[in-house]
Amino acid sequence: xxxxxxxxxxxxxxxxxxxxxxxxxxxxxxxxxxxxxxxxxxxxxxxxxxxxxxxxxxxxxxxxxxxxxxxxxxxxxxxxxxxxxxxxxxxxxxxxxxxxxxxxxxxxxxxxxxxxxxxxxxxxxxxxxxxxxxxxxxxxxxxxxxxxxxxxxxxxxxxxxxxxxxxxxxxxxxxxxxxx
Numbered sequence: 001x002x003x004x005x006x007x008x009x010x011x012x013x014x015x016x017x018x019x020x021x022x023x024x025x026x027x028x029x030x031x032x033x034x035x036x037x038x039x040x041x042x043x044x045x046x047x048x049x050x051x052x053x054x055x056x057x058x059x060x061x062x063x064x065x066x067x068x069x070x071x072x073x074x075x076x077x078x079x080x081x082x083x084x085x086x087x088x089x090x091x092x093x094x095x096x097x098x099x100x101x102x103x104x105x106x107x108x109x110x111x112x113x114x115x116x117x118x119x120x121x122x123x124x125x126x127x128x129x130x131x132x133x134x135x136x137x138x139x140x141x142x143x144x145x146x147x148x149x150x151x152x153x154x155x156x157x158x159x160x161x162x163x164x165x166x167x168x169x170x171x172x173x174x175x176x177x178x179x180x
Contacts (some may be wrong), residue, residue: 002169005122006042006178007142008033008133009162013052017078019127026160034059036179037131042066044125046118047133048074051067056161057133073118076135076163077111080104091137095144095152112141124167139164147175 012026013035022030024126037060045061047053055058061068081104084090094100098108106114122130134142136158143164144151163179 002128002167003123003130004130005119005166005168006037006040006131007119007139007164007166008056008131008137009136009160010048010050010056010133012160018050018075020050020052022052026052026055028031029161030056030059033163034062036163037059038063039131042131043127043129044122045131045133046071046122048076048135050075050135051133053133057131058154060131071118072097072112073140074132076136077108077141078105078116079137091155094150095155108141108144112145115139115142116145118137119166134161136162143175146173150175 012023013020014023020091033056037087042060042064045066046069049072053074054068054083057068079087079091080102090102094108101107101110115134115149118132119142122132136155140150140155140158143154146166159179161179165176165178167174169178
């Protein structure tokens, strides 16, 4: 049985906090994202409870007449509970040393496992076309969990929004970036 799971990074936001809205550009991107999915069958939408992920998903849900499902496991990964002036270097290191956990944060492996449980449930569900909306770091860690060729460089290359398709056919899977 053929199954598609679309992994989406949210549109451009005003900041990183859980209550940050989309920017004006992000609102235009959300409309473009809805247009992108217009001709793609979607049966279920699961998204991070962060406002920017919800706002990125609403137009799609409305057009598909699907209720959004919020899942805390799709929240962005917290690298550290403290401001880090060298956060990009620390993020890079977290892809190399996946079990390292900074104070107040979670390791790459912890975040990947958390996010992957949502993917696993989607794989086990009866739905054949599922949209999952999350954040850049967690999305990259989920992709990396599925295929180690996705890593820090993938994260650097992500756009707002971005879309990857996980196509599963029997025991074979394929991950493709499908966003324009």
